[in-house]
Amino acid sequence: MNWNSIVQAILSPGPSVVISILIMILGLFFGMKVSKAVLSGLYLGVGFIGMSMAINQLVTIVTPATKALAKNTGINLPAVDFGWTGASAITWAWAVAFVFFAIEIGVNLVMLVTKTTNVVNADMWNVWGLALTGYMVYFATGSYIWAFIAGVIQAIISLKLGDMWSEEIENMLGYPGITVPHIEAFTAIIMWPVNRLMDFIPIFNYRWSAKELKKKIGILSEPVVMGSIIGLIIGLAGRYTIANALSLAITVGAVMAIFPVMAKFFMDSLTPFGTTMSNFMKNRFKNREFVIGLDWPVLGQSTELWVTMVVLIPVSIAFAAILPGNQVLPIAGVINYCLGVGGLLLTGGNLLRMLVLGIIYQPLFLYGSTYFTNVFTKLARDTGAVNVPKGSLVSWSSIEAPDLRFLMSKAFTGNIFAWIGLVSLLILFWFVYRSFKKNPVPSKKYKEQLIKKNPKSVVAK
Amino acid sequence: MPDLGKSKRIWTFISFITFILFGLAALLHQYWINIFVIIFGLLIKYYGSNVLFTKGKERRKYLKQKLIEARVISIKKQK
Numbered sequence: 140m141n142w143n144s145i146v147q148a149i150l151s152p153g154p155s156v157v158i159s160i161l162i163m164i165l166g167l168f169f170g171m172k173v174s175k176a177v178l179s180g181l182y183l184g185v186g187f188i189g190m191s192m193a194i195n196q197l198v199t200i201v202t203p204a205t206k207a208l209a210k211n212t213g214i215n216l217p218a219v220d221f222g223w224t225g226a227s228a229i230t231w232a233w234a235v236a237f238v239f240f241a242i243e244i245g246v247n248l249v250m251l252v253t254k255t256t257n258v259v260n261a262d263m264w265n266v267w268g269l270a271l272t273g274y275m276v277y278f279a280t281g282s283y284i285w286a287f288i289a290g291v292i293q294a295i296i297s298l299k300l301g302d303m304w305s306e307e308i309e310n311m312l313g314y315p316g317i318t319v320p321h322i323e324a325f326t327a328i329i330m331w332p333v334n335r336l337m338d339f340i341p342i343f344n345y346r347w348s349a350k351e352l353k354k355k356i357g358i359l360s361e362p363v364v365m366g367s368i369i370g371l372i373i374g375l376a377g378r379y380t381i382a383n384a385l386s387l388a389i390t391v392g393a394v395m396a397i398f399p400v401m402a403k404f405f406m407d408s409l410t411p412f413g414t415t416m417s418n419f420m421k422n423r424f425k426n427r428e429f430v431i432g433l434d435w436p437v438l439g440q441s442t443e444l445w446v447t448m449v450v451l452i453p454v455s456i457a458f459a460a461i462l463p464g465n466q467v468l469p470i471a472g473v474i475n476y477c478l479g480v481g482g483l484l485l486t487g488g489n490l491l492r493m494l495v496l497g498i499i500y501q502p503l504f505l506y507g508s509t510y511f512t513n514v515f516t517k518l519a520r521d522t523g524a525v526n527v528p529k530g531s532l533v534s535w536s537s538i539e540a541p542d543l544r545f546l547m548s549k550a551f552t553g554n555i556f557a558w559i560g561l562v563s564l565l566i567l568f569w570f571v572y573r574s575f576k577k578n579p580v581p582s583k584k585y586k587e588q589l590i591k592k593n594p595k596s597v598v599a600k
Numbered sequence: 601m602p603d604l605g606k607s608k609r610i611w612t613f614i615s616f617i618t619f620i621l622f623g624l625a626a627l628l629h630q631y632w633i634n635i636f637v638i639i640f641g642l643l644i645k646y647y648g649s650n651v652l653f654t655k656g657k658e659r660r661k662y663l664k665q666k667l668i669e670a671r672v673i674s675i676k677k678q679k
Contacts, residue, residue: 189619196626363638386631393634396641397622400615403653 158434159184161261165431166412169419179412189401190436193394197449198222198474200390201370205456205470207377214460214468218512218532222471225525226515226535227267232522235283236270239290243269246294251429258301260320260432268322269293272544278514279548289547296543296568297322298432303572304484305430306579311488312440316416319480320432323539326481328564329503330496331571334485337492338584346585347491349442362399362442366449367392373453395445402439435480447493448479451501455536458501465502466509469536475504477539487582507541508534611648614640 159180166176208214230236243266250256272293273286280286301320309315337343345351352360359365370391374384412431420429438444455469469475478500482493512534519525519533527533538544546564549557578584618640625633644652 192623192626196622199626200631361642363642389634389638390625390631393622393625393637393641396638396645397618400641400644401619403649 156184157264158187158261161263162412162431165259165261166415169412169416171412171415175411175415186401187434187436190398190439193398193401194436194474196390197394198471200387201373201452201473202470204373204377204379204387205452205468205473207379208373208456209468211376211378212460214456216459216466216468218467218509218534220467220470220472220508220536221515221525221533222535223476223537225471225519225533226271226538229515229519229522229524230267230271230274232524233270233274233518235273235277235286236267238287239270239273240266242287242290243294246291247298250295250298254427256298256302257305257427257429258298258318258320258432259429260298260301262320262432262434265321265434268539269297272540272547274518275511275514275544275548276551278517280551282551285551289551292547293322293540293543296325299568299572300324301430301432303575303579305428307484307487307575307581308438310580311582312438315414316412316428316430317433317437318430319435319438319484321435321480321539322543323435323477324481324484325540325543325568326477326500327485328568328571329542330481330485330500331567331574333496333499334492337495343489343492343495344585345491346582347489349446349490352490362395362446363392365446366395369449369452376453391449395442395449398445399440399442402436402441435476438480438483441483441488443488443490443493444479444483446490447482447497448474448476450494451475451478451497454498455501455505459505459536462502462505464509465505466512466532467505467534467536469505472508472536472538475501475537477504477537485581487580487585489582489585504537504541507545508536508538510541510545511535511538608651611644611651614648615644615652618644 161180162183163176163180166179167173171179209216240263243260243263247256247258247260251259269290273290276289277283277286297320300322301318304324305318308318349360349362359368367388370388371384374387377384379387416429416431420427452469452473455473455475459465459468475497478497479493482496486492486496512532515534516527516532519527525533542564543561546557546561550561575581618637621633621640622637625631625637
């Protein structure tokens with residue numbers, strides 16, 4: 140029996156269908172009326188489809204501009220960036236990938252029963268991330284056991300990340316009972332030390348939300364305007380015609396205009412599900428507040444998230460051109476969700492911190508993707524899921540958790556320094572987790588912008 | 601727009617028109633349609649949000665009040 144084919148068949152309709160059906164089933168299980176459970180699931184599915192369309196549109200329109208930019212500036216990097224879509228395609232084609240499905244569910248059940256997590260992870264679509272880590276470790280060690288251990292570690296980390304963010308997400312979005320256990324938010328851990336340093340620099344301690352920026356720089360802070368300007372710059376830098384550059388600018392602006400609206404729309408419809416689930420859990424499991432783990436687009440209504448990801452596009456291209464030893468030009472993976480989502484959740488939506496952290500940590504992803512180029516290329520060739528011509532290399536420029544994956548790959552081969560690095564990273568994670576448990580809403584520490592007339596007065600809204 | 605401003609159905613309709621226009625622009629590669637997406641998107645953001653997303657807003661207000669009562673955040677009066 141080809142379990143891999145069975146799993147792939149179940150997941151083949153895509154995340155919008157799989158997660159919608161899961162939400163409908165969970166809604167019925169928690170006692171929702173059939174009509175409400177079906178509606179919740181449908182709204183979620185429609186919302187995910189809408190968001191996927193918006194994200195794909197952004198990638199589709201930015202990718203050729205990035206290629207043109209590389210061609211016109213003479214940037215010549217050997218590895219082709221096939222983004223998360225390419226990475227997921229080759230991972231699911233790996234014969235052993237289906238095992239990680241069982242690992243994810245098994246770890247989740249064990250942790251729920253032992254009360255080490257309150258997250259019920261409905262984001263089964265992203266199990267491929269676990270499988271990719273497993274393959275990376277298998278590539279380095281030749282051992283399936285170490286690959287499965289790596290999968291277990293990542294599953295545990297994901298669920299604990301979900302626990303860490305749940306209160307902040309409720310505060311940020313206003314929706315109870317959901318969280319984001321996606322491993323891409325692990326970037327927040329490695330960004331934490333610099334974020335902590337920023338606590339001692341006054342300028343980073345003001346409320347730098349998109350709304351607050353508007354008071355300072357007016358219309359330029361409007362995400363539509365910011366996105367359009369970035370789009371225009373990318374188009375002109377790629378030597379597009381004025382018409383094509385304007386098309387790019389308008390499309391990026393449209394994504395910035397529509398995405399937060401789309402996200403709010405379908406998230407509002409999840410409120411009945413979240414409330415019902417919360418009541419069910421309170422009645423049956425005293426002192427436990429379960430949360431449902433969903434894919435990161437539920438955070439899509441955050442303007443700061445999109446501004447950060449779009450502004451970092453030219454930054455990542457610039458870094459790709461100048462970093463010594465880098466082999467990957469960001470194309471399909473040019474929109475770095477890890478920096479956006481990790482920065483958003485770590486800083487509580489402080490746009491200035493998110494941008495500065497994004498600039499500082501962008502090289503990590505380029506070097507990570509360069510390191511794993513051979514891994515991706517071999518997996519692509521072995522599975523045949525993506526056509527890689529002889530002599531070509533493929534990679535994923537915004538690879539999730541490059542630090543964790545690199546250290547696990549190296550450590551499980553017996554490298555003592557990698558073990559020290561891995562243990563240190565996990566200790567840092569534990570420290571950040573504890574810190575978030577004590578102060579789950581990072582945005583509360585930011586002061587309102589000082590009013591010039593009376594610099595001593597500070598008003599919190 | 602006092603009547604339009606309070607009608608959730610009309611703003612929902614405008615939202616769906618906006619999504620459809622965005623989809624059309626993507627499918628047909630007629631990116632100039634996005635100008636209307638931007639206009640409608642901004643209209644929804646500044647005039648329609650309060651009508652469409654009241655639940656989220658009330659929930660956030662409730663959560664903020666809880667944080668204030670728990671003295672997690674505080675209100676300071678401007679001098």
